[in-house]
Amino acid sequence: MSAPVVHTEPTGRATAPDIRPRYRTPGFWTAVVAVAIAVAVPFLVSDYDLFNLSRVAAVAIGVASLNLLTGFSGQVSLGQGATFGIGGYAAMMAIRYLEWPVWVALLAAIAVGALVGFVIGLPAVRMGGFNLGLLTIVIAALFPVLLYRFSDFTGGQAGVTLAAPAFPSPTDSLTDAQWSYLVVLTLLVLTIAFLDQLVARRTGRALSLIRAGRILAVSNGVDVERLKLQFFVISSVLAALGGAIFAFVLGLVVPESYPLVFSITLLVASVVGGSRSWIGAILGAAMVVYLPSLASSVIPGEASAYLAQLVFAVVLGLCVIVASSGIAGAGRRLASSIERVLRERRATAPPTPPSTTREEIR
Amino acid sequence: MIEFLQIGLDGLMTGVVYAALALALGVVFQGTGMLNLSQGELAVVAAYIAWSCVQAGIPIWPAIAIAVVASAALGTALYQGVVRFVPPHREDSLMTLGVTLLLGLNAIISIIWGTDPRGFPSPFGTWVVHLAGLRLTSQQIGGVVLVAATMLVMALLFTRTTFGLRLRAVAQNPRSAAFLGLRSGLWLSAGWAAACAVGAVAGVVAAPTLGLSPAMMTVPLLMALAAANLGGIGSRVGVVVGGLIIGVLTAIGGRYIPGLGGDLNVVFAFAIVIAVVLVKPAGLFGRESVVRA
Secondary structure, three states, X not given: XXXXXXXHHHHOOOOHHHHOOHHHOHHHXXXXXXXXXXXXXXXXXXXXXXXXXXXXXXXXXXXXXXXXXXXXXXOOOOOHHHHHXXXXXXXXXXXXXXXXXXXXXXXXXXHHHHHHHHHHHHHHOOOOHHHHHHHHHHHHHHHHHXXXXXXXXXXXXXXXXXXXXXXXXXXXXXXXXXXXXXXXXXXXXXXXXXXHHHHHOHHHHHHHHHHHOHHXXXXXXXXXXXXXXXXXXXXXXXXXXXXXXXXXXXXXXXXXXXXXXXXXXXXXXXXXXXXXXXXXXXHXXXXXXXXHHHHHHHOXXXXXXXXXXXXXXXXXXXXXXXXXXXXXXXXXXXXXXXXHHHHHHOOOOOOOOOHHHHXXXX | OHHHHHHHHHHHHHHHHHHHHHHHHXXXXXXXXXXXXXXXXXXXXXXXXXXXHHHOOOOHHHHHHHHHHHHHHHHHHHHHHOHHHOOOOOHHHHHHHHHHHHHHHHHHHHHHHOOOOEOOOOOOOOOEEXXXXXXXXXXXXXXXXXHHHHHHHHHHHHHHOHHHHHHHHHHHOHHHHHHOOOOHHHHHHHHHXXXXXXXXXXXXXXXXXXXXXXXXXXXXXXHHHHHHHHXXXXXXXXXXXXXXXXXXXXXXXXXXXXXXXXXXXXXXXXXXXXXXXXXXXXXXXXXXXXXXX
């Protein structure tokens, strides 16, 4: 966020969501249409595509959790992939060793995520920028090492596998893949609805105040560290939830899935999709899931994974330098400039606020 | 006791690699305000270039020289091509950029040279010195001498030449330097070149012991980050001393603290950093920066 944008926000149209009811915003209707299409999809495509789409939805929860942190709370974490993996391992081990039912295992993953978020968050909220990056990159680099190290417990290289599908279909009219996709989709929609409410309310406005200036926030009665810790914990909980769902979709967890590069890839997805947009999180997640298979259709063999990685790097670099609000931000800017052109046609329109102000609101 | 000394000495020998990498991190940070997370990958590139030259029939020392020069050129290219577009006050963007370079370089290395570990010939031969019960390999001695020589050159460059004076001027106060007619972009890219050259030496020294692979420098990079934090990233002496301390302490800790060892030594390194930073937030040699609210 550049300085002028941040300053227009609190004085500008901070109350806009209250003036315009949510059901009248274009974003709301876009979301409704998107969900309607997403619900129709399982009856149109193959089970293999559904498997991939379920992976996208699970990763999207992880990316959305990172968006909450980077886009709204202003903390760049390089270790979200590790939290995602911890959630996956917690859920799978709860099923495998404790023989808990799937939904209880999800709750276990959430509890572990909260614990991890609290432990990492306590030092993290006092840090910003580089030190936080340092702390989280160390966590991300160590997570796979620890998995190998305690292989008696984690299954080492072979990981932990599920004996039966996590979300078996309750009726004969739906295949397991269709049912599993619908469950994961529901969880994704619930997560995003929750996050959207979270940042739209009072806490969200307090966060914009923190981004505008810490001292400003403190003098307005915002307990900065407490709020940031809350968000860190919520973000970790959601990352762990996403990781658990991802593990259930795959039916296994292995250390190989969670190298340092995976944590970085989540950050790429967040930045490239647009770290202040929930649709951006889904776009980013789709990129994470589909780019490697696209790359392998270009070059066969091991090099394809690295080609995908190179594309991630190039795209991320472009986003950092050129378009800091990602694909979703670029789309929104396009939409608002079209809107501005239309309004100017209607002649005596008042000057529109800068496009980024809209972004700030929703 | 002999064992303790031997482990400490081995740690010191590993520490020089951390010190060299940390120095590279420090030089870039002072100039560009960027924590260059890709410094490890840059060192790997240098090691692979040297390896490729050796495969092509060039003797090892000229190959190392080629690698160092090529790394310096790569550093300049990265600064001019990518880094200069991100303003220095945007910490988060710079951090993301560091990650970008890490990701991209790692991918390029893996595509060009593959991920199978390769043997890297030691440029120092294979003799062993026994001294008062201690054992030193030629690789250890040669590595220390090479890194020490590089650091001496850097120290002289930074403190005794106009080139170094200008580099420091641009790093410390870009605006005044600009008023004095220094083109900051040019000098910052020179700083990147110097840092990458030092990193290249670290890569070449580390490669024979660690085995050449794309992930070779991941742990040394984390150690160097710890070293830079420990010594204070704003101080060139500090980062080098930090690297040596981290090398010695992690070697001793890995041997004598049960459960540690191998990659887990990184945990120990960061525990040291946290302990020190709690007492001296700017690191052992760093100066506290005061910000007016």
